[in-house]
Amino acid sequence: MLQNMSPGHKQSDCFKSVYHFSGITPREPKKKFKGNDKTYYHVKDIAFLHHEPLLEMHRAIRVHERKIKKAEAKKNVERANRLREKTPKPKIDRIIRQRYPRFVDALGELDDCLTMVHLFATVPATKEKKIDVDLIHKCRKLAHEWQAFIARTHRLRKTFVSVKGIYYQAEVEGQTITWLTPHALQQVVPDDVDIPTMLNFLQIYQPLLGFVNFHLYHSINLKYPPLLDPELEAEAAEVYGLIRYAQSNNKPTILETSELVESEQLESKQDGPEIQNKKSELRLAQLQHQLPSNEPGALMHLVEKAAGEDGEEYDDETKQCKNLFQNVKIFLSREVPRESLHFVIPAFGGMVSWEGEKAPFAETDQSITHQIVDREAQGHRFLSREYVQPQWVFDCVNARIILPTENYMVGRIPPPHLSPFVDYGEEGSYVPDYAKTIKHLQAAARKEVLPLPGVEKDLEDPQNLLAEGIIDRAAANQAAKEKQKLMILEKQYHEDLKKELQGATYTSAGSTEVIQTGESLNNGQANIDDVDMAELVMPNKKRKLLKAMEISNQRKQSKNDTIIRRKKKLDEAQNQRS
């Protein structure tokens, strides 16, 4: 049933890329006839490939390439160029449909696609590596479209700033999609990476993401792709007028953020869907037109929904996400990673502005509640707002509450940034201090009607006297802390109660246990032997499995132990200092 293909077996490029496209992978046969070093494919898979129309296409491409080569050899540059333009392109849609018969299937396997597309959005275009400029622009476009959708529909759930990049986790149609975006710095293309292979993958990822985006935009009644119309660049001011008009109507349904020198955030109400649509398209068009300019910043646009938003139903979590930054107005300084913040803040319902001509509101706006700063050197400091580090946004998002900003003030080293993907539920896992404090804060926020200290209260009406506000906040903070303590005590009490309740059963079980222990005391080794005894009777296979598990558990434990040890040392050092 299985055909073997050794790695040494020369696979034609054509076949190779067809493998990528049609998603055929090697199989692991139960019995390997030709040894472990061989790769095995299912005969049916191979037979299937033989009837693949793509194969025909690849042959045509190869023939075409030969023609180009010939023309070049004859120095017929014109013909070569013409032929090059006419190179047949494989149609991917059929294959995508074949691989992912349902939309959900496509969403379920979107992780790799998104990561790759986001990576290639930051890769430098080089001729010697055959990375095309258009390709990168397209990647960028697709990535931003995706982000725009996620932000618009508030589907983002978790973010994590790691050394490798920023992880985002979104939930679309019940599928958890996680992707990694590299930091907004230029990637280096190492030599030991085979770019053609990656491009081959990109060849299918790009259309896949395009189709997915189309489907998603379609689902919220938006046209896709957002039209490109460079003429409208000049009309930006006019569009801005429209936005102002929408704002004056005071129905904040539409958010559009975008970034670049001229990027803007639009907040508008939808009077006529057509106008709005057109407007958004204009914006997108304009922004996309600007893309090629090699600005390090990236574009991020939120697309507004054409139809009435009120009709849309959000589940609880989405609502929670949507309202997280509801009353927060954030201004970004120049040095912060704008790209990701432009994505994250609107995704959680916040308003964001930046330093630029077309920014929705200027730095001097008194209603700004937070300014995100990553550098101490500040010109004018407004007393009405908090100057926080960008990590604050990400931590807030992960904790789903607005965290107190004291620790995130400029000039301080921020508290540790914790991974939201860690599950503390498992027994014996180490919980960092800051995770505990966040947990307390979350509990406090949930229980109390008034969410944490007057942060929002004060900031909602920034016209108040600031000093008063601060004092209020401090007082409120204290109160909250006391309450937390009470909470903890309460919890403890409850736990004790529970224990007592269980006590009845406990004692009955306990008595037998006592007897047992008494008996086992007769022979000091009884307990140890108990463990060994069961292992004696185990079959070899299970025993080995058990041993492997024990080893891995030990490793985990030792890892945990080292962390705890380090923590102890650190605490001791701190105590000595203090």
Place this chain on the structure above:
Amino acid sequence: MVELDNQKEAPIPSDYNEDSDDSDSTQHSDESDFEDSSADKDGDSSSGSSDSDSDSKSELEDGSPAQDNSGDSEDAESQDEDDVKSEGGSEGSDIHQEGVGGDESDSSEDEVAPRNTIGEVPLKWYEDEPHIGYDIKGKKIKKKEKEDKLGSFLANVDDSKNWRKIYDEYNDEVVELTKDEIKIVRKLMKNQAPHTDFDPYPTYVDWFKWDGAKHPLSNAPEPKRRFIPSKWEAKKVVQYVRAIRNGSITFDKPKEEDDAYLLWEDDSGLTEKANHLAYVPAPKQKLPGIKWDLNFGVQYNISFSFEVLLVLIISFCLSGHDESYNPPLEYIPTQEEINSYQLMYEEDRPKFIPKRFTSMRSIPAYENAMKESFERCLDLYLCPRVRRKRLNIDPESLKPKLPNKKELKPYPITCYIEYKGHEGAVTSISVEASGQWMASGSSDGTVRVWEVETGRCLRRWEIGEAVNCVTWNPLPDIHILAVSVGQDVLLLNTGLGDEEEQQRIKELLLVDSPKASEETGKKAPSVSWLKDDKHDGIRLRHLKTVTSVEWHRKGDYFSTVMPAGESRSVLIHQLSKKLSQKLPFKLHGLAVRSTFHPSRSIFFICTKKTVRVYDLLKRKLIKTLYTGLKEASSIAVHPGGDNLIVGSKEGKLCWFDMDLSAKPYKTLKCHPKDINNVVFHRSYPLFASCSDDSTAYVFHGMVYSDLNQNPLIVPLEILRGHANSNGRGILDCKFHPRQPWLFTAGADQLIKLYCHY
């Protein structure tokens, strides 16, 4: 070089050949001259002699002018020919002239060179002569004295120009070629024109002078067609125009953007993937901080190949908050720890070392981003994907549920009595059928009988040699002890019991010595029954060392095993008749132990790798059990008779259910060292093993009468307490016949009794 020399000189004769016409003509003229002269002579002679020859003279005179004319005409013709030649071969003439010019130089050399005038006479003719030929004056050219070879060789070696020197045999001299000549030779070797001045590619000089030409070569007027547009071209153009209008020819189409469209419009009807073969979706990439979920329950887990899975597990273990740009301080390894990573194996080394950046601004680009993405790509299309069933792998759940040990009581737990007295390792013990007495043999050469309850040593025999095995007769009224010592087996009367019994025992132990001798006369003396006066018993002298003695349940027969005895390694003796016989079967392998079936006439022989089961009445092999062990050391049969256990020197214990299979029903790997003995309890469902690791294991081994139910084996207790001496631990263990007690004999000179309370 000689050949080359010839080549070089080749032009010279060819030159002559070219001029052959001239030479011929001259020869002709010479001939005619000769003739003339002869005629003159004749004329002279005739004029000088007489007139009678006048006729002839006139004839001659007539003839001579004709001859002259003819000669003249020939000359003229030849001259004409020459002229024609010179005119016709104008091209050749240049070359010829040049060639001649070249020849001139050659000839000038030649003029000097040929001293010898012998011509092309073979030099062989002059071999024996002192001279080599004659010079132009007719003098002999003397041969030069030959230098001795060594001298010439040395001269040659010293002379840097040696390679250019050629020996000329004809003239008997050494010619040194000049550099120019060498060049010529080289050129010839390359098939080039020999002369250095010769230019093979001269610039072409047109013979026609175009400068002053007033008129074109052709004065024809311009043809009409040069002024009229081509009809066919026009037709072609019209064709193209039409084709373009029709749309069959299109120009640079705007680039087709493959736009997205609603691909999954109607996927509601689809429930499952309509793929050709089972499609395994790729496992998702690991996330920072996701731990490997051990309590997965039963569900499918998809992984790339096994190795990848392992790697995944490890990396999951490592990641937590590590990857954060600002992890908690305790996650950052200290410098010492980072240094210690260098000492680890490369595979164990953590792949990712957490780092801390105090602000987001300072995070650098991740250098491995591309590489990791690429590796992911490779995984996606090169790794086989496997659906793995993940069982509930809670480590506790893997362990089998054992029945509560309390319910399996009683079994030996604690050491109750120690029997001290032996001065060497106690190698063997045996309990009397009633359970009151216990005998022990030791390597100090003594056999002792103890009272079980009190630990009192009742009797002591000095055998003088290390005791291998001690066994009580299984009948309660015959107090005979079989002791194997070296090559002997002693049957000792313990002196227990009342007088009647003593009387019987004494009768039994009476040996007819002549009878034994008679027997030896007939056959090879496999065993001789002798009377042992010192200990008041019987001594059975064997050929080889006896390792074990085993009684039949009826107390009349007993078997002995001599591993080195080859065909006579297992013997069965009858006490009442004082008879010994060897087994009528062929043993495959080295016999280790033997034992009787507890109820039937079946005999088990344990060899190193197998257990062979014989029916003694029918005298045939019933079964062979394959232990799969390297070296079995002991065997015990369950009192029911259908189950048996075999202990091995690699510490494994095999339980055979003979009804079930010829292979072990269960193999327990309990001891790290050799198992010395295994025993079943006679009445309780217990069995035990003792080993050199100074432990004895007590198991619950329940055999059900229901054939459908497999025996239940539960390890119950590990009995420790013996000390290790010289790498040996517990050498023997025996159960009490009535009580769930276990006796153990250690190499530390102690015997211990473990009781159930």
